Amino acid sequence: MKKPTAANANPRPTRAARDRAPSGKIHPVIIYPFKHAGHFEDLESLYQMVARLAADKSRYARPLTVVDRKTHYQLERDQAFERFRNQVMAKHSDIIDAWCVDTCQMWYTGLGRAFESGGENDIYWLIPGDFNYGTAVGQEVLGRLHDLPEIIEELDQDLCIGEIATDHNNSKQHIDTYGTFALLYNWFPDEAQEIRQFTERPRSEFFAIRHGFLREVLTHRWYPYEQTVVMLLLAVLNKKRISRFDVGHISDLPTGRDLLPSAMQQVERTERVVKSLWRERHHTNPDWLSQYRHLEVQSDQVRRTALGILQNLLA
Amino acid sequence: MSSYGYQKTLRAINFICNAPQAQAVSLVGDFNNWNPSSHPMKQMPDRSWLVTIELKHGHHRYAFLVDGVLTLDPRAQGITRNDKNERVSLVPVS
Numbered sequence: 001m002k003k004p005t006a007a008n009a010n011p012r013p014t015r016a017a018r019d020r021a022p023s024g025k026i027h028p029v030i031i032y033p034f035k036h037a038g039h040f041e042d043l044e045s046l047y048q049m050v051a052r053l054a055a056d057k058s059r060y061a062r063p064l065t066v067v068d069r070k071t072h073y074q075l076e077r078d079q080a081f082e083r084f085r086n087q088v089m090a091k092h093s094d095i096i097d098a099w100c101v102d103t104c105q106m107w108y109t110g111l112g113r114a115f116e117s118g119g120e121n122d123i124y125w126l127i128p129g130d131f132n133y134g135t136a137v138g139q140e141v142l143g144r145l146h147d148l149p150e151i152i153e154e155l156d157q158d159l160c161i162g163e164i165a166t167d168h169n170n171s172k173q174h175i176d177t178y179g180t181f182a183l184l185y186n187w188f189p190d191e192a193q194e195i196r197q198f199t200e201r202p203r204s205e206f207f208a209i210r211h212g213f214l215r216e217v218l219t220h221r222w223y224p225y226e227q228t229v230v231m232l233l234l235a236v237l238n239k240k241r242i243s244r245f246d247v248g249h250i251s252d253l254p255t256g257r258d259l260l261p262s263a264m265q266q267v268e269r270t271e272r273v274v275k276s277l278w279r280e281r282h283h284t285n286p287d288w289l290s291q292y293r294h295l296e297v298q299s300d301q302v303r304r305t306a307l308g309i310l311q312n313l314l315a
Numbered sequence: 316m317s318s319y320g321y322q323k324t325l326r327a328i329n330f331i332c333n334a335p336q337a338q339a340v341s342l343v344g345d346f347n348n349w350n351p352s353s354h355p356m357k358q359m360p361d362r363s364w365l366v367t368i369e370l371k372h373g374h375h376r377y378a379f380l381v382d383g384v385l386t387l388d389p390r391a392q393g394i395t396r397n398d399k400n401e402r403v404s405l406v407p408v409s
Contacts, residue, residue: 147374147393147407154374155395155405197402198394243395243405 024121024211026149028053028063029110030093031103031205033130034071040084041134046127047088049142054092061117063093065129066110068100103128103205104227108218115214123149124214128205131250141248148208151243158213158240159231161199162206162247171263174313176202179267179306180229186299187274191236198244202229203266206247213240221280225269230277237281260314267306271299325369326408332379332388335362342366343385344377349397351380370408378403 030050033043053060067085075081089095098109107126114124125148132138141164151160166173180202184192195202203226209217216238217231235242278295282288332340340356346368347353356364356379364379376397379386385401387394393405 144407151374151393151395151405155376157395241396243393245393245405245407 024119024123024153025061026053026059026153026208027061027114027118027122027124028093028127029107029114029124030063030065030127031106031110031129032065032067032071032089034068034103034106035130036071036075036078036081037130040080042132042138043084043129044088045133045138045142046129047092049133049145050127051092061114061122064096064110064114065089065093066096066098066100066106068106069097070099072097101224103225104222105224107227108222111209111214112218115211115218118211120211122211123152123208124211125149125208126205133250137249141250144245144247145206147245148206148247151245152208152210155243156241157243158210159235160208160243160245161201161204161228161232162208163199163201163204163244164206164247165249169313171259171314172201172203174310175263175266176200178309179263179303180226180270182302182306183267183271183274183299184229184233186302187278187295188233191233194236195232198242199232202232203270204228207231221276223273223276226266226273229270230273233274233277260310263310263314264307267303267310271303275299324371326372327367328370328406328408329365329367330356330377330379330388331390332356332364332381332386334364334379334381334386337364337381339382340364341380342368342377343380344403345375345397346370346377351383370406372408375406375408376403377406 028050030046050063054063085095096109096113098106100106100109111124111126118124125145127145131141133142145162148160148162151157181192181196184195184202205228207228209231213235217234220230220234223230232242234240275296279288279292282291285291330342334340340358341351342354342356343349343351354366354368356366359365374393376395377388378397378401379388385403387402388404391404392407394402395405397403
């Protein structure tokens, strides 16, 4: 089928979205890369888009950029960073400096701040900063990201996941195939099947979320990692409306790529998160502990197998 | 809205369904109220099925009806559910 998507990075809202009653605003939340890439080409491209969002005040709330304090202190003597921060980031967005244990806590900080200034019909749009937006395909992806909040708005959805295209040998793909989904099938088999009907990237960092559902996930226990998995599980468990949209071929920057220790950590974190969530939802059942012990034994086998496979593929 | 303005909001979109053995294929979606008879598709020499329709800007839900069976478009850019809670495809028109 012909794909009539924009070929440039101009996030012009579709006419249908513009024509819809302007009842809510879209809140862009940008997550500044934890590790610096050594250049600003990708961030320059990203903030060209952010500048256009900031200029469209009738449609977009003032964008927010979350910067981890550790990143700040690593770069505090970097004049190029200071210049970029002061002349670009601060010009087009409000900067939130926060101490965060991980990226998901940066999301919590940014989405939480945006939520507090938002209203019932608003939509929140998470934009990770550590991708190669400066490349040709990155530009194309920047031109598609605006579809995520627009799908929420036009099709009355609660959560829209942006899916990046990767080849089968990509480490993210391996982690999700042998780790994330295997663990989900153990702890939440029905919900995992539903999630996989929508996306192969249950840990995607690209998403948009409606105000009401964001309220639910913000006030639910927020995990410091693998929060997209939790949001997808909560969406399925609570019968929310989910969409998936392909944002294109883009990869995170080399500093953020998943080597074996990182891949192992991500699988271990996912196991911890889904175990915790399972306990939260079942601990009031009379026989929950025996069920839990049984699933835990299986989960241990799943995790060990996943780590063995990842070792073979990534080491 | 003037007719000129209205025309400017429409884009011709090709929908292609690869179902060489099918007897009948149609396109259903929000744009035709999921009516199976609104947009029958034509079988091409390569045995794939084609229909071209004009859609207004925005995001549209659709699916192929292949011999009466609702079928996702494997090349669609997105997936969502329709009002009957069936999984359907998503096309953006910008």
